[in-house]
Amino acid sequence: METNKDIELAWSFVNTTNQSIFLTGKAGTGKTTFLHNLKHNSLKRIVVVAPTGVAAINAKGVTIHSFFQLPFGPILPDADFHNPSGFNRKFSKTKIDIIKSMDLLIIDEISMVRADVLDGIDKTLKRFRNRNKVFGGVQVLMIGDLQQLSPVIRENEWQLLKPYYQTGYFFSSLAYQNCNAITIELRHIYRQENPKFIEILNEIRTNTLSLASANELNKRYIKDFKPDPKEGYIALTTHNNRAEQVNAKELDALTTKAYKYTAKISGKFPDHAFPNNEELHLKVGAQVMFIKNDSSPDKRYFNGKIGKVILLDKDKVVVKCPDDDYNINTTREEWENINYSVNAETKAITEDKIGSFTQIPLRLAWAITIHKSQGLTFEKAIVDAQGAFAHGQTYVALSRCKSLEGLVLKSKIDSSQIINDQQVSAFTKSSAENQPDEEVLEFAKKAFQLESIHEIFDFYEFLYPINRLLDIFYKNRGSIQGNVESPLTTMKDGITNFLKLSNSFNNQLKQISDDENLPETNSTIQERFKKAIVYFKTETEKCIVESLKSFNYSTDNKAIENDLIKSLDTIEELLAAKLSYFNGLAEGFSTHKFLELRAKSIFLTKDKPKKSRASVIDGTVNIELFEMLRELRNEIAHENDLIHYQIFTQKALYEICEVLPVTKKQLLEINGFGKVRVEKYGTQILEVIKAYCEENDIETDDTIVFEKRPEPKKTQKKGESDKISLELYQSGKTLSEIAAERELVETTIFGHLSKFVTTGEVKATDLISEEHFNELSELIPKQSFESLSELKNKLDPKYSYSDIRLVLNFLKK
Numbered sequence: 001m002e003t004n005k006d007i008e009l010a011w012s013f014v015n016t017t018n019q020s021i022f023l024t025g026k027a028g029t030g031k032t033t034f035l036h037n038l039k040h041n042s043l044k045r046i047v048v049v050a051p052t053g054v055a056a057i058n059a060k061g062v063t064i065h066s067f068f069q070l071p072f073g074p075i076l077p078d079a080d081f082h083n084p085s086g087f088n089r090k091f092s093k094t095k096i097d098i099i100k101s102m103d104l105l106i107i108d109e110i111s112m113v114r115a116d117v118l119d120g121i122d123k124t125l126k127r128f129r130n131r132n133k134v135f136g137g138v139q140v141l142m143i144g145d146l147q148q149l150s151p152v153i154r155e156n157e158w159q160l161l162k163p164y165y166q167t168g169y170f171f172s173s174l175a176y177q178n179c180n181a182i183t184i185e186l187r188h189i190y191r192q193e194n195p196k197f198i199e200i201l202n203e204i205r206t207n208t209l210s211l212a213s214a215n216e217l218n219k220r221y222i223k224d225f226k227p228d229p230k231e232g233y234i235a236l237t238t239h240n241n242r243a244e245q246v247n248a249k250e251l252d253a254l255t256t257k258a259y260k261y262t263a264k265i266s267g268k269f270p271d272h273a274f275p276n277n278e279e280l281h282l283k284v285g286a287q288v289m290f291i292k293n294d295s296s297p298d299k300r301y302f303n304g305k306i307g308k309v310i311l312l313d314k315d316k317v318v319v320k321c322p323d324d325d326y327n328i329n330t331t332r333e334e335w336e337n338i339n340y341s342v343n344a345e346t347k348a349i350t351e352d353k354i355g356s357f358t359q360i361p362l363r364l365a366w367a368i369t370i371h372k373s374q375g376l377t378f379e380k381a382i383v384d385a386q387g388a389f390a391h392g393q394t395y396v397a398l399s400r401c402k403s404l405e406g407l408v409l410k411s412k413i414d415s416s417q418i419i420n421d422q423q424v425s426a427f428t429k430s431s432a433e434n435q436p437d438e439e440v441l442e443f444a445k446k447a448f449q450l451e452s453i454h455e456i457f458d459f460y461e462f463l464y465p466i467n468r469l470l471d472i473f474y475k476n477r478g479s480i481q482g483n484v485e486s487p488l489t490t491m492k493d494g495i496t497n498f499l500k501l502s503n504s505f506n507n508q509l510k511q512i513s514d515d516e517n518l519p520e521t522n523s524t525i526q527e528r529f530k531k532a533i534v535y536f537k538t539e540t541e542k543c544i545v546e547s548l549k550s551f552n553y554s555t556d557n558k559a560i561e562n563d564l565i566k567s568l569d570t571i572e573e574l575l576a577a578k579l580s581y582f583n584g585l586a587e588g589f590s591t592h593k594f595l596e597l598r599a600k601s602i603f604l605t606k607d608k609p610k611k612s613r614a615s616v617i618d619g620t621v622n623i624e625l626f627e628m629l630r631e632l633r634n635e636i637a638h639e640n641d642l643i644h645y646q647i648f649t650q651k652a653l654y655e656i657c658e659v660l661p662v663t664k665k666q667l668l669e670i671n672g673f674g675k676v677r678v679e680k681y682g683t684q685i686l687e688v689i690k691a692y693c694e695e696n697d698i699e700t701d702d703t704i705v706f707e708k709r710p711e712p713k714k715t716q717k718k719g720e721s722d723k724i725s726l727e728l729y730q731s732g733k734t735l736s737e738i739a740a741e742r743e744l745v746e747t748t749i750f751g752h753l754s755k756f757v758t759t760g761e762v763k764a765t766d767l768i769s770e771e772h773f774n775e776l777s778e779l780i781p782k783q784s785f786e787s788l789s790e791l792k793n794k795l796d797p798k799y800s801y802s803d804i805r806l807v808l809n810f811l812k813k
Helices: 005-016 031-041 053-058 064-068 093-101 115-128 155-161 174-178 195-205 211-218 240-253 393-399 422-432 438-457 460-475 485-512 523-550 558-584 591-601 623-639 650-659 664-668 675-695 720-730 735-742 746-754 770-782 788-794 801-812
Strands: 021-025 046-050 104-107 139-143 182-186 234-237 258-262 264-267 279-283 287-290 306-312 317-320 327-330 333-342 349-359 362-364 367-369 381-383 407-409 480-483 552-555
Touching: 005 021, 005 031, 005 182, 005 438, 021 031, 021 422, 031 046, 031 104, 031 139, 046 064, 064 115, 093 115, 093 591, 104 115, 115 174, 182 422, 195 211, 195 393, 234 240, 240 362, 240 367, 279 306, 279 362, 287 317, 306 327, 381 393, 438 485, 438 523, 438 591, 460 485, 460 558, 480 485, 480 650, 485 523, 523 558, 552 558, 552 650, 558 591, 623 650, 623 675, 623 746, 623 801, 664 675, 675 746, 720 735, 720 746, 735 746, 746 801, 770 801, 788 801
Parallel strands: 021 139, 021 182, 046 104, 104 139, 234 367, 234 381, 381 407
Antiparallel strands: 258 279, 264 349, 287 306, 287 362, 306 317, 317 327, 333 349, 480 552
């Protein structure tokens, strides 16, 4: 499209700053075209929303209420609407990721958005992003014309909202007043060219219609005007029933055969968002209006073009438009209902088609409501402004027409039909006086770049999850074992120091910053920035990465473990983002590169399989046995519908691995084991211990006294038990049958048989799934490890010790 200074200024503010913007302009100044250009050409990750279903479809976005899951009733500023009774506010992980990663939120038709709805958007963005910044730190572009459609607020709703808001318009919202938005008005009108007509429209828009302009306008009043059907006039009325009556009467008057076209609807496409009638009735001779731009390369028609039906058949409508020397073969067009998701590979926010509405893109057009004419352009129109009841209605109707000559008034226009909200006028006047210039733009660019650099080195967000972990640990010392306090304290001390340094660095950059160069082109700032990257990366690896490696814990309490995991996940996500910045910006700061890294940072840890961080604490002996007994404990608990620590506690587990009891008498000596537990679970526990000792050549003695551990004696010839299990297996018995016959647990039998994989007497895939076998056969040779336990920690938790040992035996073969 043709560019102008206002559009170029708006484009620069949107793409090179983080400034929230109200983009306005008279009808026909290119606001919608600007939106579509942004969607196709901006480097920022964008989400588009609109207040109504039809507006959302036209803007190729989604409705505000569906995306932000807002209630439809009034949203009071001091109310918690996140969890109201009967309202589902549970956001999917995908939507949360989209909210966290988007750079720019575009709200189209902002004039129709209530003040409380904009505050609801602000609350939701703060919930998932930065709670201390307006709109959670997201840049918001609000597009619309306050002199056109206004928000619909019922009287009972306004009674609830009135104590909080001066008006129902978006500019009265708390969020708008706090976001320091700039107003950019697009002033070049593309729709009308006649200076006199433009002047008249401007006067109506500002409620300053002069007598001379009124007289000029009312020359277009033609009493009892009856248009020639060939000329393609459309009537604009204030009320829907008037338009429907005119269209029905005119269609019935035609004696030609009626055709019915039924829309094809697939997927999700709600009734209220239908862009056309589900059943469209047409006749040859009917006056129609195109309600969509031509999707073909020919571009034969546009939204709002008027014509007459000259031929109908099953799948095609032929339309002839005035002044065209060709006929338009009109076939079905598709409107898409989209949903936002994240591309798994590129991590870009993508638009997913979740439904479609396919119909002939025509509407009966002898008459249409002023409301439905919003955004359309007509060559010839008959305007009936008598009965205008809402702010801006007369202006919208008149501004649809391209020229004064193409306009016919059904009644004369006087001041009573020009309804203008004084509060809107006051806001518009104030905004117009503060239109930003290049100087303001440069200041906003500089502020955005300095803010971005500060974000790279700001570690404040780490404090909450670290403090939360310490709080959990201090309150539950008796339930958590391991190396917890020391690494967390190290991290907290280091981050406290980082905060002092980053604030000092940020202040230095502000002082260094000059009026001539932006930070990304300032050589001094770039030099300091690169040095800071090296320093913070090195210190982050020392303070956070190494501390996380040394951090380990063990707990029986699932609720505590979930709380610990949640905070650890947050730290890992924040750490991944920081390291991504440090690696990606090592050569210097770039706004483009920063935005790219920030958008992707949300997903850096999302695709990695989550491993439980509840692990064997440092210093534990017989780690493999520890894991085997933990697996056994979970199996017994599951079979008996118990909580795992009701079988034996974590403390008891560490003690078992230390002293290796092999008799029930010895097991009774373990802390927490009484006669009942030993009787119930002792046999299974002891079999696992014995199998482990035999596997690892650990000699045992059933007369061991724990306080004095003499040299144990072998109780069984090595390999004898294995051979018995093999013979039973070769006789056709299953693992469970062998275990039952020998009064052993299945894991013990599995261990016996896995030894014969190397001899070929047992097939590996008879013991584990072919999928796990193939995966491990490929993964294990790629790993370097000194012990089975080390290898286990490097692999996905879905592979058990038994699986890994079996494949290792096979690979040795």
